[in-house]
Amino acid sequence: MIHARGGVVHSLDIAKDRHEALKAAANAAKGCDMLVTLGGASVGDYDLVRDAFGEEGLALDFWKIAMRPGKPMIFGRLGATAMLGLPGNPVSALVCALLFMGPAIDRLSGRLPRLPLRLPAILGAALPENGPREAYLRASLKAGNNGLCATPFPQQDSSILSGFANADALIIRPPFASKSEAGDKVEVLLLDASIGS
Known part of the structure; x- marks a missing residue:
């Protein structure tokens, strides 16, 4: 989906559900236009993305949205990098990527955001x-x-x-x-x- 919008993917290693691993991922994304995470965005014991990134300076714009599937989604900024935390369930992640990630990439690329027809x-x-x-x-x-x-x-x-x-x-x-x-x-x-x- 990122390639289809003209983006270049820099794939990071899978981060363990630990604060230090997530902080390392946040630091590895410095210099990227947008950091996209999959999973770890909800409220379970292992959903640590929001807290770990908060310790790295995440300026949270919103967390949780009133849609189904896709409620536990995060958006904010890590310094100059936009951060989008997609839900872990695969369909939730895909629907949120269609509605939010694709248009965000358009905007970062200087285009008008495009949504599905x-x-x-x-x-x-x-x-x-x-x-x-x-x-x-x-x-x-x-x-x-x-x-x-x-x-x-x-x-x-x-x-x-x-x-x-x-x-x-x-x-x-x-x-x-x-x-x-x-x-x-x-x-x-x-x-x-x-x-x-």
């Missing part, structure tokens, strides 16, 4: 009411008589990567959306061109 669609299956976080549901798309039909996958757990790999789009559900029936209108983000070129 957003289109109207017809819902292919009923959905229960949504909770307090904006939801991005993996779905298949098919062209029909009434336009695009987006059918959400039955399994939406953020650890199930195969659903993301097989998805054509993400259905966007606003916070506290009421129950939806098949045939209702929704908005989707296309995944085929979402990482940009």
